[in-house]
Amino acid sequence: MDKIVTIAINDLRVFLKDRSNIIFLTLVPLVMTFIIGYVNGGGFGGASSQLRVDLLDNDNSELSAQFIASLKEANSSLMLCPADNDENDGCNLGDNAGLTREQAEQRVRDGDTLALIEIPAGFGVAVESFQPVSLSYVSNEDFTAPGFIRQAVDAAALRVNGAIVAARVGTDVAGQIEGITLDAGGQADFTQQVYDRAAGIWAANPVSVAYELTAQQESSTGEINLQSGLAQSVPGMGSMFVMFTVFGGMTLLVIERKQWTLQRLVSLPVSRAQLIAGKILSRFLLGILQFAVVIAMGFLMGVNFGKDPLAFILIVLTYTLSITALSFALGTQLQNEEQASGLSLLLSLALAPLGGAWWPLDIVPEFMRTIGHISPVAWAMDGFNQLAFFQGGLGDVLLPVGVLLAMSVVFFAIAVSRFKYE
Amino acid sequence: MTNLVEVRGLVKTFKRRDGTEVRAVRGINLDIAQGEVFSLLGPNGAGKTTTISMISGLLSPTQGDATIGGFSITKQPMQAKKLLGVVPQEIALYPTLTARQNLDFFGKMAGLGGKELAKSVDEVLDFIDLKDRQNDRIDTFSGGMKRRVNIGVGLLHKPQLVYMDEPTVGIDPQSRRRILDTVVQLRDEYRMTVLYTTHLMEEAQELSNRVGIIDHGEIIALGTVGDLIQQIGEEDRLIFSVGEQDIDNGLLQQFEAIAGITKVTYQSRELNVAPGLEDSAELVIEKKSTGTMMAVRSGQVMDGEIVVYAKRGRKALPELLRLADDAGVNIFSVEVREPDLEAVFLHLTGRALRD
Numbered sequence A: 001m002d003k004i005v006t007i008a009i010n011d012l013r014v015f016l017k018d019r020s021n022i023i024f025l026t027l028v029p030l031v032m033t034f035i036i037g038y039v040n041g042g043g044f045g046g047a048s049s050q051l052r053v054d055l056l057d058n059d060n061s062e063l064s065a066q067f068i069a070s071l072k073e074a075n076s077s078l079m080l081c082p083a084d085n086d087e088n089d090g091c092n093l094g095d096n097a098g099l100t101r102e103q104a105e106q107r108v109r110d111g112d113t114l115a116l117i118e119i120p121a122g123f124g125v126a127v128e129s130f131q132p133v134s135l136s137y138v139s140n141e142d143f144t145a146p147g148f149i150r151q152a153v154d155a156a157a158l159r160v161n162g163a164i165v166a167a168r169v170g171t172d173v174a175g176q177i178e179g180i181t182l183d184a185g186g187q188a189d190f191t192q193q194v195y196d197r198a199a200g201i202w203a204a205n206p207v208s209v210a211y212e213l214t215a216q217q218e219s220s221t222g223e224i225n226l227q228s229g230l231a232q233s234v235p236g237m238g239s240m241f242v243m244f245t246v247f248g249g250m251t252l253l254v255i256e257r258k259q260w261t262l263q264r265l266v267s268l269p270v271s272r273a274q275l276i277a278g279k280i281l282s283r284f285l286l287g288i289l290q291f292a293v294v295i296a297m298g299f300l301m302g303v304n305f306g307k308d309p310l311a312f313i314l315i316v317l318t319y320t321l322s323i324t325a326l327s328f329a330l331g332t333q334l335q336n337e338e339q340a341s342g343l344s345l346l347l348s349l350a351l352a353p354l355g356g357a358w359w360p361l362d363i364v365p366e367f368m369r370t371i372g373h374i375s376p377v378a379w380a381m382d383g384f385n386q387l388a389f390f391q392g393g394l395g396d397v398l399l400p401v402g403v404l405l406a407m408s409v410v411f412f413a414i415a416v417s418r419f420k421y422e
Numbered sequence B: 001m002t003n004l005v006e007v008r009g010l011v012k013t014f015k016r017r018d019g020t021e022v023r024a025v026r027g028i029n030l031d032i033a034q035g036e037v038f039s040l041l042g043p044n045g046a047g048k049t050t051t052i053s054m055i056s057g058l059l060s061p062t063q064g065d066a067t068i069g070g071f072s073i074t075k076q077p078m079q080a081k082k083l084l085g086v087v088p089q090e091i092a093l094y095p096t097l098t099a100r101q102n103l104d105f106f107g108k109m110a111g112l113g114g115k116e117l118a119k120s121v122d123e124v125l126d127f128i129d130l131k132d133r134q135n136d137r138i139d140t141f142s143g144g145m146k147r148r149v150n151i152g153v154g155l156l157h158k159p160q161l162v163y164m165d166e167p168t169v170g171i172d173p174q175s176r177r178r179i180l181d182t183v184v185q186l187r188d189e190y191r192m193t194v195l196y197t198t199h200l201m202e203e204a205q206e207l208s209n210r211v212g213i214i215d216h217g218e219i220i221a222l223g224t225v226g227d228l229i230q231q232i233g234e235e236d237r238l239i240f241s242v243g244e245q246d247i248d249n250g251l252l253q254q255f256e257a258i259a260g261i262t263k264v265t266y267q268s269r270e271l272n273v274a275p276g277l278e279d280s281a282e283l284v285i286e287k288k289s290t291g292t293m294m295a296v297r298s299g300q301v302m303d304g305e306i307v308v309y310a311k312r313g314r315k316a317l318p319e320l321l322r323l324a325d326d327a328g329v330n331i332f333s334v335e336v337r338e339p340d341l342e343a344v345f346l347h348l349t350g351r352a353l354r355d
Helices: A002-016 A019-040 A060-076 A101-110 A123-128 A145-176 A186-203 A224-258 A262-268 A272-300 A309-331 A336-355 A366-372 A376-389 A394-418 B046-056 B077-082 B099-109 B114-127 B145-155 B173-188 B201-207 B225-231 B249-256 B313-325 B341-349
Strands: A051-057 A076-080 A115-119 A136-139 B002-014 B019-033 B035-042 B063-067 B084-087 B161-165 B193-198 B210-215 B218-223 B236-243 B259-270 B281-285 B294-297 B301-311 B332-338
Touching: A002 A019, A002 A272, A002 B099, A019 A224, A051 A060, A051 A101, A060 A076, A060 A115, A060 A123, A060 A145, A101 A115, A101 A136, A115 A145, A123 A145, A136 A145, A145 A186, A224 A262, A224 A272, A224 A309, A224 A336, A224 A376, A224 B341, A262 A272, A262 B084, A272 A309, A272 A394, A309 A336, A309 A376, A309 A394, A309 B313, A336 A376, A336 B281, A376 A394, A394 B201, B002 B046, B019 B046, B019 B063, B019 B193, B019 B210, B035 B046, B035 B173, B035 B201, B046 B063, B046 B161, B077 B084, B099 B114, B099 B145, B114 B145, B145 B161, B145 B173, B173 B193, B173 B201, B193 B201, B201 B218, B201 B341, B210 B225, B210 B341, B218 B225, B218 B281, B218 B341, B225 B341, B249 B259, B249 B301, B249 B313, B301 B313, B313 B332
Parallel strands: A051 A076, A051 A115, B035 B193, B035 B210, B084 B161, B161 B193
Antiparallel strands: A115 A136, B002 B019, B002 B063, B210 B218, B236 B301, B236 B332, B259 B301, B281 B294
8 A cells, every 4th residue: 555655646746846737737727617607607698697588568557567567576587678678788679679579589589588478468358357368478498597487477477367366256256145235336346456465465475486596596696697607617627627637647657658667667566556556546636636626716606516515525536536547447558648648638528528517418418418428527417416406415426426436446447457568 | 606587488479460479589598696797688679678578577478487586577576576676778767856756766666665765765876976966856967867866776675686778878988887887886896686788799798797699589699708709619800891892702712711711701881872862962981991082972882891700810811811912902901800799699690789
């Protein structure tokens, strides 16, 4: 064991003697993580902190106003355009103050708005007379926002419908009670009172569902998207830079073979397993150090990685181990530095996006998700996402941890059996 | 004297990419006695390094085995390696680490630790005379200094057998002298056994108690320098420089007919110039045989040499000169070479060692 640790410490010392390695270990991942997090979170204007939705009210009745109010109550992040447009042109309407149906549909298609809701003319009259009426809802079904918008529309419609139903039932019941006689005006007043009462009770939200992106993020703050992006990008970029750093081990073996330090080690009383284990340990520790740097930055920026640090650490350890073992399984077969650095770059840039380090695998087709799981990154990201987005614990990450551990064992066995210094 | 190293039937076969096999070492048997400097001499590609790589555990033999201090390199490699110090031809050091950091690391790998390691590193730094530079990075050292650290690493654990693979390649004469002195010092003062590989006959001749000559993966001669020269009959070589003259075969036959002469060869060199320059103007060169400047064209015969092998060659010299004069051949110079390892190799293989 002493010799394994000595080899690892020596390799770390050699690695850290090179200043460019230190920059690559710290500065580059920090900058990349922030940029990718910002992009994923819409920090460059892809999405504002409010959910922009076009709403065309062709009725302009008291009921349509109540519907719109219910909509805002259901989701306070909605910016209903053009009515809610502000001095900064948050609706992105430009000089176009009004909005036609065609223009609004085009804006949805162009991604300028997340959805279009159209209230038809005669909405109020139809609702009051219990005639069927349909709201128009147009969306591109983006992977995050429309879910919230549709839920808000459903909730608002339910409130209006519920209040109307309550008023109608109340009026009918009152009409059947002996001793209560209402003229036409009185009946209308009574119906309105029941409606108002029902709407008031709805407004108090007797039962509500809170929709959250992460446990701690408040949907009304401007940080929601950036935080969400960083919760994805920090472990994602961490995983990718671990590959860059650890796959450097492939080059290391080639360089050591070329400068004959590897052969010199073999000529000393050091076993093949000790030699490989020492080299793997050094790269593993560098990988952990790399992850720690990125995660520390995430913590400083307030990213929540979940409630179970032990599970998080376990994923980091098994993932880094699997990548380290993979690098040595491949590195033992390489002939020169060009092959090693080429393969290192290729693998890092293929396995990272394939495994969901650059973007969530939720947005890719099912078959790509399946293929992506040949990458250790995908299993690690599954685990990280369980912790960060679903508040999972140790039990929820056992599968990814187990798979990563199995990969490590297989790769390590290949590395030892195919290791050559000739 | 007891044998420290015993090599029996060592074979190494490499597979080419096309599936064919190359037999780099073809069944070597060898004993190296305790406390001797044994040189393995042979041209590049003869199989020296492959043989030694197997003995030092870098390569596994295809067949055969070797023991160091009684420990088999295939069955007890760890015990065998503890007795062995390797000084590879390459500078096998971490260039960004200091001399002391390199020595510390390899010392630990050799099984040293604590005060023993520190003492050993200090002793080696004294031995290689680099104590004042111990905290400087290797990549700031000269070639000779790097070589000395390279040797020092192999001596850290005071091995019984030190293997040095062409340690004087690519260094200046002063550093080379220092290394050769070191080898003698290791044997005479530290009682170490040294296994030395070289393609330089002079080094082998100077340092070795015994020499093994290797060619095409086989030991073709083995013994002391005197033994080997004895084996070829102690022939002198008389080298007649004849310039660009055409030499008739009849003259060579006349030479061969003289008593005591065993073999006569004629060799000539042609001027070769780089591709593309063949048709350029005549090149003016210094003519070796006369020391005069001459103009020659590519392909033109330059220095012709008649090499005569003879026992007590000096005695045949007047007769040889007379025959040449009778044949109208001008002899520009005559060189008489006493028998040496170069001659042994030439005699055994028909090639010069440096070819």
